[in-house]
Structures are given as C-alpha cells and as structure tokens.
Amino acid sequence: MLWQAIGAVRDLGRLHDIASVLIRYGFGDLVRRIGMAGALERAGRALHWHEPEELARLEPPARVRRALEELGPSFVKLGQILATRVDLFPPEWIAEFSKLQDAAPAIPFAELLPQLTEDLGEPPEAIFPRLEMQALAAASLAQVHRAWLADGTAVILKVRRPGIRPIVEADLRLLARLAEIVEAEAPELRRYRPREVVRHFTLSLRRELDFSAEGRSAERIAANFAAHPEIVVPRIHWPWTGGRLNVQDYVEGIAGRDLAAVDAAGLDRRLLARRGARAVLKMMLEDGFFHADPHPGNVFYLPDNRIAFIDFGMVGRLSEERRYQLAVLLHGLVSHDAEKVAEVLLDWSGGAEIDSETLQPEIDAFVDQYHGVPLKNLDLGAMLSDLVAILREHGLTLPPDLALLIKAFIALEGLGRQLDPDFDMAGEATPFLERVLLAHAAPGALVWRGWRALRDTLALVAGLPQDLRQLLRAARRGKLLVQVEVLPLKHFGDRLDRAASRLAISVVTAALIIGSAIVMTVEREPGLPSFGLLGFIAAVIGGIWVLFSIWRGGKG
Structure with a gap:
C-alpha cells in the first residue's frame, strides 16, 4: 500500500498536491490504481474528482505537459529528461515535453541577498562594484544577475533559489516511491521503465543543483577546445563559485534564435553551421564528454564567426566502447550496412528478449530505402528518429547515456539546418566516424584491449579458489542461502x-x-x-x- 510506503508524514502535503493536479488533468484512474487516493482519504484530505471541460479536450501528451508545468520545478525538469527519451515516447510526446520551458518569475534580489552574502563570505558590493538587481534571466532552480568585477570584467552570478533544495528532495522521494508502485500496479506502464527514468532523473537533477559541478564541466570542455579559438566557453571564477553560486564570464553575442541579427552582423551562416557541428561531434566522438542540450538558447554567435556554448548543467558522458559502437552505427547508416546497424542495436538492447529474426528484416528494409541517396541529402537526425521508432515498436529501450546523445544529435542537426538549409550533417560526421573506427583498430589500441582482457581473466582465475573456498565453507556451516523472490x-x-x-x-x-x-x-x-x-x-x-x-x- 502507498500509505505504508510513504512512511513519512512530511511528504503528505506534497503528495496531496500531486494527486490533486493529476486528478484535475484527467488522471484520476491512475491516482486510484496506485493507491494515492486511499492514502490521502485515510489522512483526512478530500480529493475533488471533477475534470474541467477545457482540459478534457486536450490530447494526452498536452495534458501531461500541462500537469508537469503545474507541479513545479522538479517535474518540469523531469519532463525535460523525458524529452530526451526518444526511445520510450513517440514523436508527439517528445514534441510536447520539448515545450517545457524552465522559466519562472524572478524573486526580489533582497530575498537572495542573505544567501549570496553567505556564499561570497562578504557583502556582494565588496567584490562587485556594480551589480544589477534586476534579474537577467530566471529559471525554476536559479536566477541570473549581471555584475562587474573591480577590473571591469563583466560576469554573471547564477544564484540557486533559496529553499529550493528541500522541495526538490521531497519530490524525488515521492517520485521514487511512485515509480515503484506504478511498475507493480500498472503493467501497461512498465514499458516506460519508470524506476530507471526516475533514477536517471535523480542523478541528473542533483548534479544540476550543484553549481560547482557545472563549473567543472565547463572547464573540462574548455580544456578540450584549448586549441580551437573559434569555440568559446565562459571562464569560471572559482574564488566565488560553489554549490549554490556560479560566477562566470558574461557572454555578449547574438542569441542562437536571432538569425536576422546574424545576417545583419555579416556572419557566415554556413561556416557557423559547420563549426558548431564539428564542435559537438568532437565532444561526442573524440572527447566522450558533451553538451547534452545544444539548443539555440544555449548557443551564441560572436564576431569572426566564433561560437560560444553556455549552460553546462546537463552534460553527457560516453565511454570509449560506447563511442565505438556509435561510430559503427552511424557509419553503418551512412554506408548502408544493415548488418552493422543491427549488431549495434542488439548490443544496446542489454540482453532484453527480442525476436532478432523480426528485427533484422525491418532494419534491412529501413537501411535499403536510403540506398543510392547522395551523402549530402541524408538527414541523419530523421534516420536516427526512424531507427529509434523501430526499437520502440519492439519494446527496446536505449541506455540513458545514448538516449541523451541521440536527442542532442537530433537537436544539433536541426540547429545546423536552421543556419544553413543545405547543411550536410552526414558529410560533417563522416571524418569523425572514420577516425574513431581507425583509432579502435590501431595496433596500440588492439594491444591495450588484449592486455586488459588478459589482466581481467588472470584476476578472475586468481580469485576463483578463494571464492570457491568461501562458497564451500558457507555450505558446510549451513549458511548457504538461495533467495528466490516471486x-x-x-x-x-x-x-x-x-x-x-x-x-x-x-x-x-x-x-x-x-x-x-x-x-x-x-x-x-x-x-x-x-x-x-x-x-x-x-x-x-x-x-x-x-x-x-x-x-x-x-x-x-
């Protein structure tokens, strides 16, 4: 029962808010089935089951998006994570989740001042001779103010909203409990992997609440582009940056959405598209550490056709093996090699039950429809979307790191085509893919992988006698337990x-x-x-x- 699972009265009020919003948006049956209604009724809280007529006319994706917006910052962030799960949700759901804007009204600067003074260790005016009290931007977790250092350097202060951490933690606790109950009580929703999604979301949101982690991510990406002056990452000012405050250089440029200003400034759209694509492909395929949300709001165009990336709260990580698999997949799509594509997808399925005899012909037909299409006419974003749709039809899901990457890849190609309608994403990606494949087959890489496999095998063999001895000792003492939970x-x-x-x-x-x-x-x-x-x-x-x-x- 949910009442027993809650265990803490402190979350009951928030649970009532969640149940009320779900009921208002037409999800009363779900509330009943997972036991939320019974728990709240026993606690003496009334629930009104009336669904407004205006909301009843909305399609389910729009209703879910509206409900997430009303539930507050944690659920808005959850919707943004769901927008990356192209392997779980069809395009109409992804489109609605993508509309979730992380915006909120700014709170008065006077309410930020005590926390800001505590984080700086002294009054802000002692460090910033000039500080704008009016917020430059405001989001659900933080708001941004512009300031200037004593040497005239323009910076921004990204300040976490006071008191937001306890609210977020309460939401995370409830989401974890609700995910367990949904998997147990609603079999038709298990395919959406609620517990896995909530676990990934929890890790992502806690990282995003730590502004020092965002600073470290920015510095890591800046170091990877040290030899590329055309790519700009704001400098972090560490003396004043911590968990609740991030101080970084202010980027003054043309916002990624303002294409008219790009033309007015005389910038080269095609060059910007190529540089942006190469930068993100380098992050993904060479560095294994990438900006996971390269939408126009996080990109600025600077003089001399330079590009600045901001907001590294959401980043992705790819192991060397993942990068190789991705390169094989994309190269298989570009070169029309259906067998390679199928092999990678089966590896990514993680041992899930799948009818490979059904999947293989579908992938063959999918790849064959692009046979003979010139490279520059390939829409890699659309190809990946169609490929993920095949996975979804077979009930397969991607690992979270790959789902995040594919969403970022699709967003990147959209950004490139917005700048240049003739943008050739496949052509830009091909050299990176070939370098990854060649590096994987290089003699040094083969020797290293062989040595690592041998070392792991020797360690396993060396530890086998001790493991067997412990197993036999436990059996002799009658302490060998085999637990089967049905x-x-x-x-x-x-x-x-x-x-x-x-x-x-x-x-x-x-x-x-x-x-x-x-x-x-x-x-x-x-x-x-x-x-x-x-x-x-x-x-x-x-x-x-x-x-x-x-x-x-x-x-x-």
Whole structure:
C-alpha cells in the first residue's frame, strides 16, 4: 500500500498536491490504481474528482505537459529528461515535453541577498562594484544577475533559489516511491521503465543543483577546445563559485534564435553551421564528454564567426566502447550496412528478449530505402528518429547515456539546418566516424584491449579458489542461502496472512460471545454478569474490526 510506503508524514502535503493536479488533468484512474487516493482519504484530505471541460479536450501528451508545468520545478525538469527519451515516447510526446520551458518569475534580489552574502563570505558590493538587481534571466532552480568585477570584467552570478533544495528532495522521494508502485500496479506502464527514468532523473537533477559541478564541466570542455579559438566557453571564477553560486564570464553575442541579427552582423551562416557541428561531434566522438542540450538558447554567435556554448548543467558522458559502437552505427547508416546497424542495436538492447529474426528484416528494409541517396541529402537526425521508432515498436529501450546523445544529435542537426538549409550533417560526421573506427583498430589500441582482457581473466582465475573456498565453507556451516523472490507469490502470501488474521479474530469474537452468554446466565456468583458484559463489548469491537477489514480489502 502507498500509505505504508510513504512512511513519512512530511511528504503528505506534497503528495496531496500531486494527486490533486493529476486528478484535475484527467488522471484520476491512475491516482486510484496506485493507491494515492486511499492514502490521502485515510489522512483526512478530500480529493475533488471533477475534470474541467477545457482540459478534457486536450490530447494526452498536452495534458501531461500541462500537469508537469503545474507541479513545479522538479517535474518540469523531469519532463525535460523525458524529452530526451526518444526511445520510450513517440514523436508527439517528445514534441510536447520539448515545450517545457524552465522559466519562472524572478524573486526580489533582497530575498537572495542573505544567501549570496553567505556564499561570497562578504557583502556582494565588496567584490562587485556594480551589480544589477534586476534579474537577467530566471529559471525554476536559479536566477541570473549581471555584475562587474573591480577590473571591469563583466560576469554573471547564477544564484540557486533559496529553499529550493528541500522541495526538490521531497519530490524525488515521492517520485521514487511512485515509480515503484506504478511498475507493480500498472503493467501497461512498465514499458516506460519508470524506476530507471526516475533514477536517471535523480542523478541528473542533483548534479544540476550543484553549481560547482557545472563549473567543472565547463572547464573540462574548455580544456578540450584549448586549441580551437573559434569555440568559446565562459571562464569560471572559482574564488566565488560553489554549490549554490556560479560566477562566470558574461557572454555578449547574438542569441542562437536571432538569425536576422546574424545576417545583419555579416556572419557566415554556413561556416557557423559547420563549426558548431564539428564542435559537438568532437565532444561526442573524440572527447566522450558533451553538451547534452545544444539548443539555440544555449548557443551564441560572436564576431569572426566564433561560437560560444553556455549552460553546462546537463552534460553527457560516453565511454570509449560506447563511442565505438556509435561510430559503427552511424557509419553503418551512412554506408548502408544493415548488418552493422543491427549488431549495434542488439548490443544496446542489454540482453532484453527480442525476436532478432523480426528485427533484422525491418532494419534491412529501413537501411535499403536510403540506398543510392547522395551523402549530402541524408538527414541523419530523421534516420536516427526512424531507427529509434523501430526499437520502440519492439519494446527496446536505449541506455540513458545514448538516449541523451541521440536527442542532442537530433537537436544539433536541426540547429545546423536552421543556419544553413543545405547543411550536410552526414558529410560533417563522416571524418569523425572514420577516425574513431581507425583509432579502435590501431595496433596500440588492439594491444591495450588484449592486455586488459588478459589482466581481467588472470584476476578472475586468481580469485576463483578463494571464492570457491568461501562458497564451500558457507555450505558446510549451513549458511548457504538461495533467495528466490516471486512477487505474485509474495502478494498472495500477504493476502493469505490478512485472511488468517481475520479468521483468528472471528474465532476469538465467537468464543467471547459464547463465553459471555454462559457467564451472564450464572446468577449465584456476584460480578460474573459484569465480566460477561465486558466480553460482549470486546466481541462487538472485534466484529466491527473484522467487518471494516473485509470492507477495506474489498474496496482495494
């Protein structure tokens, strides 16, 4: 039961808010099925099950998006994570999740001042001779103010909203519990992997709340582009940067959405598209550490056709093996090699049950439809979207790091085509893919992988006697346990235990009735009728409990 899972009264008010919003947007049946309604009713909170007519006309993706917006910052961030899961949701859902804007009204600077002074260690005016009280931008977790250092350097102060951490942590606790219950009680929703999504979201949001982690990510990417002056990453000012405050250089340029200003400034759109694509491809395929949200709001165009990337709160990481697999996949799409594409997808399925005899022909047909298409006419973003749709139809999901990468890749190609309608993403990606494949097959790389495999094998063989000795010792002591947990049987056992409890109370109640009736007929002994009356009262209480238990079980 959800009431038992909650365990902490501190989250009950927030749970009521969540249930109310879900009901208002037409998800009352889900609230009932996962037990939220019963928990809140027992806590004495009323739920109104009326669904406004205006909301009833909305399509399900729009209703979910509106509900997430109303639920607050944590759920807006959750929607943004869901927008990266192109492997779980069809395009109409991804489009709605992508509309979630991380915007919020700015709070007065006076409310930020105590926290800002504490983080700086002294009043802000002692460090920033000039500081704009009006927020430059405001989001759900933080807001940004522009300031100037004593040497005239323009900077921004990204300040975390005071008191936001406890709210976020409460939401994360509830989401984790709700994900467990949804997987157990709503089988048709299991394909969306709610527990996996919430776990990934929790890690991402906690990293995003730590502004020093964002600073380290920015510095890491800046170091990777040290030899590329055309790519700009704002410098982090570490003396004043910490978990709740990020101070970095202010970037003054043309916003990625303002194409008219790009033309007015005389910048070369085609060059900007190529430089942006090469920068992100380098992050993905060479560095293995990439900006996971390269939308126009996080990109600025500077004089001399330079490009600045900002906001490294959401980054992705790819291991060397993942980069190789991605290179094989993309190279297979570009070179129309269906067998390579299928091999990678089967590896990514993570051992999930799949009918490869059905999947292989679909991938063959998919790749074959691009046979003979010139490289510059290939739309890699659309190809990846169609490929992920095939995975979705087979009930397969991508690992979170790859889902994030594919979403970033699709956003990157959209940004490139916005700058240059003739942008050739496949042509830009091909040299990077070939370098990754050649590096993987280089003699040094082969020797290193062979040595690593040999080392792991030797370590396994060396540890085998000790593992066997511990196993045999546990068996001799009778401490060798084999635990098999079958959830349906556990559920059946719980129901059987409740039925036995009701039966026991019923037997005791019947015995009290019979015993009390006998005692009350004895008139010679003083006081015995009183004991009989007490027995009848106890029997009434027991009977009421049994009836209430049966009614509650039937309702559940």
